[in-house]
Every structure is written in C-alpha cells, then in structure tokens.
Amino acid sequence: MGGDLNSARQLAKEFTCSKRAAAAAVLAIVLAIVLASAALAASTTTLLPATTNTTAPSGSDQAAGSEDLTTRCLTCHSQEYLGTVQDDKGTQNLYIDSAAYHDSAHGLLPCNACHTGFSHDPHKMVNNAEFFRQTANEACRNCHDDQFEMYKQSYHGTLSRGGTAAGEKAPICIDCHGTHAIQKVGTLEYKQSISDVCGKCHGGREATFLDTYHGKAITLGRESAATCVDCHGAHSILPVSNPQSTLSEANILPTCQKCHPDASKGFSTFLVHVKPTSTKAPLIVFAVAVFYLLMIIAVFAFGGIHTLLYIYRGLKDGMYFGKGGGH
Amino acid sequence: MSAGTDAKEGMRLVYHRFSPFHRFNHYLVMISFFGLVLTGLPLKFKTSYWSQVLMDAFGGVAAAGFAHRAFAVVNILYFILEGSYMAYFVLGRKGPIFSDDSIVPGLKDWQDMKGMFRWFFGKGPKPLLNRFTYWEKFDYWALFAGTVLIGGSGLMMWFPEATTRVLPGITLNLALVLHSNEAFLATGVIFIFVHFFSAHGRPESFPADEVIFSGYLPVEHYIHERPLEYENRLKAGTLDQVVRPAPSKAKRRMFGWVTGIVTVFAFLVASYTLLLIIWPLFF
Numbered sequence: 001m002g003g004d005l006n007s008a009r010q011l012a013k014e015f016t017c018s019k020r021a022a023a024a025a026v027l028a029i030v031l032a033i034v035l036a037s038a039a040l041a042a043s044t045t046t047l048l049p050a051t052t053n054t055t056a057p058s059g060s061d062q063a064a065g066s067e068d069l070t071t072r073c074l075t076c077h078s079q080e081y082l083g084t085v086q087d088d089k090g091t092q093n094l095y096i097d098s099a100a101y102h103d104s105a106h107g108l109l110p111c112n113a114c115h116t117g118f119s120h121d122p123h124k125m126v127n128n129a130e131f132f133r134q135t136a137n138e139a140c141r142n143c144h145d146d147q148f149e150m151y152k153q154s155y156h157g158t159l160s161r162g163g164t165a166a167g168e169k170a171p172i173c174i175d176c177h178g179t180h181a182i183q184k185v186g187t188l189e190y191k192q193s194i195s196d197v198c199g200k201c202h203g204g205r206e207a208t209f210l211d212t213y214h215g216k217a218i219t220l221g222r223e224s225a226a227t228c229v230d231c232h233g234a235h236s237i238l239p240v241s242n243p244q245s246t247l248s249e250a251n252i253l254p255t256c257q258k259c260h261p262d263a264s265k266g267f268s269t270f271l272v273h274v275k276p277t278s279t280k281a282p283l284i285v286f287a288v289a290v291f292y293l294l295m296i297i298a299v300f301a302f303g304g305i306h307t308l309l310y311i312y313r314g315l316k317d318g319m320y321f322g323k324g325g326g327h
Numbered sequence: 328m329s330a331g332t333d334a335k336e337g338m339r340l341v342y343h344r345f346s347p348f349h350r351f352n353h354y355l356v357m358i359s360f361f362g363l364v365l366t367g368l369p370l371k372f373k374t375s376y377w378s379q380v381l382m383d384a385f386g387g388v389a390a391a392g393f394a395h396r397a398f399a400v401v402n403i404l405y406f407i408l409e410g411s412y413m414a415y416f417v418l419g420r421k422g423p424i425f426s427d428d429s430i431v432p433g434l435k436d437w438q439d440m441k442g443m444f445r446w447f448f449g450k451g452p453k454p455l456l457n458r459f460t461y462w463e464k465f466d467y468w469a470l471f472a473g474t475v476l477i478g479g480s481g482l483m484m485w486f487p488e489a490t491t492r493v494l495p496g497i498t499l500n501l502a503l504v505l506h507s508n509e510a511f512l513a514t515g516v517i518f519i520f521v522h523f524f525s526a527h528g529r530p531e532s533f534p535a536d537e538v539i540f541s542g543y544l545p546v547e548h549y550i551h552e553r554p555l556e557y558e559n560r561l562k563a564g565t566l567d568q569v570v571r572p573a574p575s576k577a578k579r580r581m582f583g584w585v586t587g588i589v590t591v592f593a594f595l596v597a598s599y600t601l602l603l604i605i606w607p608l609f610f
C-alpha cells in the first residue's frame with residue numbers, strides 16, 4: 001500500500017485543492033447573477049402599477065349623447081380638489097376617477113343611468129346617507145333584476161333590509177362591486193379578487209380558504225379552481241345551516257361535484273376553513289401541525305448550529321484554503 | 328493537472344465507496360427532488376413574487392401540477408428500488424445490520440457527535456469517523472422515512488376522490504398539513520442544514536464532493552475522511568475489496584464535469600428556493 005500513497009496524494013490534490021478556488025469563483029458569480037436578476041425583477045414590479053395608472057382613457061368609442069352628459073358631469077367630478085361633502089352619517093367623496101370609470105363595465109353608461117334626475121346643470125343636493133343606500137340597490141335593480149331578486153332572498157340581502165346592527169354591516173351591491181369602477185366578472189383577475197371582496201368582512205375565512213389547494217391555485221392563476229362564490233354562491237348566499245344553502249347537508253355534494261364529478265359523501269367532508277395551528281382545529285390536525293412546527297424548529301436549529309461550528313473549526317484550522325484537502 | 332502525474336497512471340489507486348446502483352439511485356432522488364421542490368413549494372409560498380414567476384415558467388399551475396406528479400413517479404421509483412435493496416441486503420444477502428460498516432445508527436454515532444462538538448470547541452481531536460457518519464445516517468434515514476410520509480400523503484392528494492371513498496374527508500386535511508410541512512422540513516435539511524453542507528460546505532468536501540457521481544475517492548482522502556473504516560479493513564485484510572486502480576483520465580475528467588455541472592445547478596435551485604421563501608418576509 002505505502003508505495004502508492006505518493007501518487008494517491010497527488011491524485012487527492014488534483015481532486016480537491018486545485019479546483020477549489022475556481023469552483024468558489026464560479027459559485028460567487030452564479031450568486032451574483034441570481035441576486036442581480038432578483039433586484040432587477042423587483043424594480044420592474046414596483047414600476048408596473050405606476051404605468052397603468054397614468055394611461056388616459058380614450059372616449060372616442062362612446063355613444064355621442066351619453067358621452068356628452070358624462071363628460072359634463074366629469075368636468076367637475078373628475079377634479080380631485082372637489083373634496084368631500086358631509087351627510088348625516090359621514091362623508092361622501094365627490095371625486096370620480098374618470099379613467100377607472102371609462103374602463104369599468106359601465107364605461108358606456110351615462111351618469112344619470114343611476115343618478116336619475118341629475119342633470120349637469122347645478123343640481124339639487126341630497127345630503128342623506130339613507131338616500132344613497134336605498135338608491136344604490138334600486139339603481140342596480142333597474143338593469144340587473146335577476147341578481148337583485150336573488151340577492152333579496154339571500155342572507156346578506158335579508159340582513160341589509162332588517163335594520164339591525166348586523167344589517168348595517170351586511171353588504172349591498174356596491175360593497176362587493178364598487179360604484180364607479182365596477183369590473184366585469186369572469187376574468188381571472190376578477191376571480192382572484194373575490195376572496196378579497198369577501199375578506200373585507202370575513203377575514204378569517206379568507207385566510208383559511210387561501211391555505212387550501214383552491215386558494216393557492218387561484219392565487220397563482222389556475223382559473224378553474226374554486227373561489228368563495230363557487231361554493232357559497234354570490235347573490236344567493238345563505239348560512240350553511242339553512243337547507244337551501246349550496247353547502248347544506250343535502251346540497252354540498254352536488255356543489256363539489258360541479259368540478260369533482262367523482263366526489264363521494266366523504267370527499268365533501270373535507271374541511272375548507274380550518275387553521276391547523278389553531279386549537280379550534282380537530283385535535284389530530286392540530287397535533288400534526290404542532291409536531292411539525294416543533295420538529296422544524298429543532299432540526300433547523302440543531303443543523304444550523306452544527307454547520308456554523310463546523311465552518312468555524314474549518315476556518316480556524318485553515319482547512320478550507322490553507323492546507324489543501326483538509327489534511 | 329501536471330504531465331508528471333499522467334505518466335504514473337497505472338499506479339494510482341482509488342477507494343470505491345458507492346456501487347453503480349447507489350449512484351443511479353442518487354440521480355433519481357436528486358432529479359426528482361429538484362423537480363418536486365420547484366413545482367411544489369410555489370404553492371406553499373403562494374404570495375411570493377418568485378412563485379408566480381416559476382409557475383408561469385412551468386406553463387401555469389395545472390402544468391406544474393402535472394410535472395409534480397411526473398417527478399413524484401421518479402421519486403417513488405427511488406423508494407421502491409432502495410426498499411428492495413434493503414430487503415435484499417437483509418433477507419437475501421444476510422448482510423450485517425449492526426456493524427461498523429452499516430448505515431444503521433448505533434451508540435458510536437452518539438459518541439462521535441459528542442466528539443465532534445468537543446472538536447468544534449477545540450477541546451479534543453476530531454473523532455475517527457466510520458464508513459457512514461452520524462449526519463450521513465440522519466440524511467439517509469430522514470429521506471427514506473420522509474419519502475414514506477410525503478409520498479403517502481402526496482398519493483392521497485393525487486387521488487382525493489378515491490381516498491375519500493374509503494377514508495373521511497379530514498384525511499385530505501391531514502395529508503395537506505403533513506405534505507406541506509414535511510416538504511418544508513426536507514427542503515431545509517437538504518438545501519441548507521444537512522445535506523448540501525456535508526456534500527459541499529464541509530472543509531473536507533468543499534466546494535464539491537465527487538464521490539456520489541464517480542463512486543470513488545482518492546485513497547489518501549479516504550484514509551483521512553474514514554480513518555476507522557480504513558483501520559478496520561487494514562486489520563481484517565479486506566482493503567483490496569474496496570481499493571482499485573484509478574479509472575482513465577477521460578473518465579475522471581467526465582466525473583469532474585458532471586460534479587461541476589450538478590453543483591452549479593444544485594446551487595441555482597437552492598438559491599432560487601431560498602429566495603422564494605425569504606422574499607415574502609421583506610416584500
């Protein structure tokens with residue numbers, strides 16, 4: 001054996017020491033490229049929203065008559081300094097974002113399609129929150145009767161008419177759709193925004209939903225994944241305990257089967273809204289989640305300390321670069 | 328490489344550590360793991376800018392899901408092969424389970440670990456390490472056991488309708504929690520804390536250890552890295568079972584390239600994954 005050791009030593013050097021500096025340099029370059037492209041991409045993302053905001057609308061394709069009225073209303077109402085007016089419940093911001101209005105699903109509607117009775121001449125004031133709230137729904141009803149009828153029967157609709165404390169908080173058309181920048185539904189962007197629409201008032205439900213496959217997939221752009229309204233309905237929402245609900249004992253399976261044709265009763269008992277690390281979660285789910293949390297902390301902490309100490313010793317003894325091969 | 332070493336080609340000896348079977352299995356694990364991490368983690372870290380970039384690069388969530396399943400098949404293949412080998416080793420070849428050579432953890436590993444910590448603090452010599460060190464054993468078994476859990480839960484999520492025909496719906500909740508956390512744990516263990524460090528970051532292997540690709544390492548290196556195995560073999564006279572003439576220069580160069588390419592690629596995948604995970608903390 002001994003006679004071969006000299007050549008073996010030679011070989012060992014060739015395999016380890018001679019390549020170290022070069023390889024370390026390559027790794028450094030690769031890291032630099034990764035970081036540089038990260039910084040680049042980060043700067044482009046922050047720029048994007050700014051550019052979309054500044055695009056001016058083109059009103060050329062508007063119908064002449066309504067365009068005329070709309071333009072006149074906007075002469076005043078697209079002025080940001082118009083400011084707010086006080087009504088008996090709070091303030092109304094009189095500013096209308098003209099670009100957003102023209103880009104909205106109602107971009108072609110004249111202002112007085114909803115604000116009936118308003119003309120561009122100096123107009124009478126209705127500084128009354130109740131007026132707005134009532135007319136808000138009524139205005140929509142004129143053209144979207146189907147949705148209005150459904151909404152009226154729904155839990156949100158019933159609450160909003162009840163005049164109770166919960167009713168104040170229950171959404172009317174414009175709480176979910178907005179007023180002067182109503183978006184077309186059915187696009188991916190709209191579907192991705194639905195969880196935020198409901199999340200304004202149901203934040204906890206939104207968080208748990210986003211942690212299921214559906215939520216993750218829709219966030220990353222898989223259009224066929226379910227959102228809140230695919231399970232709960234949009235205008236016909238009822239508490240799960242109501243037999244009419246799309247998620248009641250009797251209806252939940254067909255609801256899942258819209259997209260999971262092979263689903264069985266067991267499938268529909270999957271828990272959509274569960275936070276695994278919450279004590280309210282079923283015990284077994286909670287136990288597994290906590291076990292992993294502790295395990296991850298323990299393993300990473302131990303591995304991290306072991307690694308750092310190893311590197312420390314290696315540097316201290318000059319094992320990395322000094323004496324080649326660590327010997 | 329100097330011309331002088333070439334002349335002595337015939338005299339070189341190397342130590343053979345991994346058989347072609349184990350090297351092949353390592354390729355399976357490596358390729359499937361990279362693929363699974365890249366197609367899986369973006370779902371877990373859905374709000375990260377880099378998740379979206381990666382998903383778009385794969386052609387969307389559905390396409391990435393398909394790729395995830397394809398890589399999963401490769402991963403399961405590794406598991407079947409390694410499991411069969413274990414069964415063959417124990418039942419067929421009647422190989423020793425508790426020996427100095429074995430991958431099964433024993434008391435010595437505990438002592439080695441204490442010894443290493445003493446060495447870290449300069450309070451003792453580096454322990455004489457055996458054929459498999461305690462961190463290599465941890466790596467091996469963590470992966471094997473992890474594959475059972477992650478593969479099992481993954482298959483349940485792959486076939487959710489079939490799973491819930493037999494089991495209640497909460498099984499899918501459990502599968503998701505398990506899969507998601509185990510994947511995160513495995514990614515950390517492999518990309519940072521244990522595996523990459525032992526293969527690239529340790530002073531003994533920095534910047535890359537070729538042995539898993541070529542199967543051998545220079546005898547000199549072997550003696551220093553695995554002193555106990557060397558000593559045992561010297562005493563038992565079994566050194567010639569593992570020491571062989573070095574392969575040709577062309578072959579050595581090829582393994583050098585393979586190692587280099589894999590190292591750069593692995594480094595890229597690991598950096599990207601870390602970037603993806605860390606990004607949401609700051610943006």
Ligand code: HEM
Nearest residue numbers: 363364367368370371392399402478481482484485507510
């Ligand atoms: C070995 C067999 C495996 C199978 C059958 C499998 C299957 C699956 C399936 C069906 C999903 C659900 C998402 C989808 O439909 O695309 C998933 C998610 C995921 N997989 Fe795997 N997988 C396997 C291994 C792995 C491994 C080794 C990793 C990484 C270490 C991994 C990481 C992930 C992650 C991070 C998710 C997302 C979990 C989440 O939503 O938080 N998988 N996997």
